[in-house]
Amino acid sequence: MAGLATDPAYYDDPYPSYERLRERGRVVRNGFVAGTVDHAVANAVLRSDQFSSSALGELPGPLQRLHARVRDEDTLSPVDPPSMLVVDPPVHTRYRRLVARAFTARKVGRMADRVESVAARLLDDLDGEPTFDLVGRYASQLPVAVIADLLGVPDDERAQVLGWGNHAAVTLDPGLTWAQYRSSSAALREMHAWFDGHLDRLRRDPGNDLLSQVLADPEAADLTRMELHGIGLLVLGAGFETTVNLIGNAVALLDAHPDQLAWLEDNPDGWANAVEEVLRVDSPVQLTVRFATQDTEVADEAVRAGEGVLVYLGGANRDPGVFSDPGTFDVRRDNAGEHVAFSAGIHFCLGASLARLEAAVALRALYERHPDLRVVGRPERRTTRVLRGFEYLPVSTLARVPAA
Template sequence: MVLDSTRSAVRQRVRWLALHGFVRTMARLGMRRGDPQARLIADPAVRADPAAFADEHRDKGPVVRGRVGLITFDHAVANELLRSDDFRVSSLGGELPKPLRRIIDRTDTGLLHPIEPPSMLSIEPPDHTRCRKLVSSVFTTRAVTALRDGVTATAEKLLDDLQRDATGTGAVDIVARYCSLLPVSVISDVLGVPDADRARILHYGELGAPSLDIGLSWPQYLRVHSGVAGFNAWLTNHLENLRRNPGDDLLSQLISATEDGAGLSERELEATAGLVLAAGFETTVNLLGNGIKMLLEHPDQLAKLRERPELWPTAVEEILRLDSPVQMSARVAKKDIEVAGMPVRRGELIIIHLAGANRDPKVFDDPHRFDVERDNAGKHLSFSGGRHFCLGAALARAEGEVGLRTFFERFPDARLAGSGSRRDTRVLRGWSTLPIALGTARAALGS
């Protein structure tokens, strides 16, 4: 038992060194030379202010070459890459040197990971098409419209609890008490997750959020591994429970299709279920937290929304544009090709800096200004594009609109009660904590 534990620990350490330790070392060296991709990984100033980083490199051309690949902050180039059949998605560590990839393969933990096959984030047609088709019907605009009343009822209940529990202090961590609970409740209803399991999912999600990043520190890696392992174990049990007691939820439908031989393999089923569940709340948690912070810092824009509530959908698009919950994506060239006049070799990686593209002055006038009346706010790329466009975009938009509008209707005097803290992630951007003084509450609609 002790020997097995020691071997497992050594195996994990070796895996970390190959997957993250090497990248961290090279990123620190590259950062000293000003390499943009290295700075994305190692420079805390870039994490703190990604918009300034994008502006710093924008004048260098639509595509900027680093030591190990390329990066674009250009909206037109990003839009083209996301839709191009000449590029494919990347996977965790997939573009590292071959000796490191062999080590990563030999130390594979067997756990499902959001950016490793068969996750839809890391596969291409025809497998991607088949997997996506099976789940897409749940997230159409029409389907989300049918879910909207449930989203509103969930938001109102959470705000009732918030109002009651905050009596006497008036200050709460809005991320823990609202921004995280609303999306996890909604997606759990869609996927048949019992109420008793939702706190555990949130815990695993918080631990595993940096799993989309590369170059993790050893302590970060251990926390991520713990979160991913815990989520994998929970998901296996959840799917088994649904097999015994199926409902009318999406996962029960997928299980039925798989057992009939017309759906997914067992591994694909687990990967798809895990991705839909995790992605269904992770990005929306960030959207809600970012939105509350931004609106409280811009009372003039909040006043416009109170006067003209029909602007709420545009406000959500503007929040997504200015503080994208997903900051970047990546594509790999399938052949030698040119992008905006820059030669790109087969197998070369291009980082698509979504946050930078969303503030491209060629597309958005005065791009750093928060404007809930911006007529082209919806041209942002925060939901990616092409065949990998976010399946849950319509649901995230609905939750953002309902969640933010309902919060500010209930607590019109809310104000920031501290600086809060950002999540320790690079690909995802949001708040880990955000203290809010709620002020006097208004009665809930219909009460």
């Protein structure tokens, strides 16, 4: 587990390390923390009300007081409290209800046309460019445009917000270097200042977006500035820092499996399941953590109050007890959707149906327009560990290799 947290080889390929953990048991300990790659244990921990998603409550009193003193609200990341991701009920229930109203199946369904037209426009912009970076020009642009619409961010501010988001993404990882900490704090400070201005603008001139809805909701009337920032910046960051990875990982996997791509071209109804299989086999969010709030038991293993359990979502998604031949990418796998790539329990991803829609539309549109698209050159993985995806994925639209 120490290797998974620190070894640079991990972001290239974490999967062999997960298999080594699996050999050692369903819950493995290293003296500091427990970890699991077991699908049933992962589900049990994520769904249990005897675990918290925040370490703070588990810190000894003096450390809690120290944290309160050094905490600088204007550099809080979208995954620091009061972000809904790391607070427990009843506070979590309240924040989640406010946002969930914008993510009803009906509202997401209504976004389909908009997602299709953004994908088409991005592909139009790439016309005449036979080679391009799929991440920079397409996979990152589509989720940013969609989430910016959802949050009422004007067109000319989107590139800046994407830049801040990339800086903030590293704060999810354990063991930041001082330089990473400094640069992400500076970016977060700018992002908070921008968000104050953005909220003011929406208060003066409300739109049809999620934040305007939250601001107008009587239940949100007494939210503090930081609570509003927590909600808005989490949706913003979660909305694009993850879906970009899903689309990039999908293109890399399909490129390595041209026979499956050919099958999808003949069976376009299969795209939805193909997206589930990408989420399973190369999960965009690899890891989350929970802390026991009392002495408890998972998978017949005792967990002490205050102990942390690292839940390797990407490892649980390759549990051979649930998925046959788990390392094999198979877009027709009938139980691909049993993955925990969107977590489980009360923090189950609020944007899951939007992410599924965006990925299926993005991939179908890409390959319909460019059936000969291939990865070329040397792709580069992001160096983040919690988030798994590509930093750079060069493709050519003219370079098909025949299906095997």
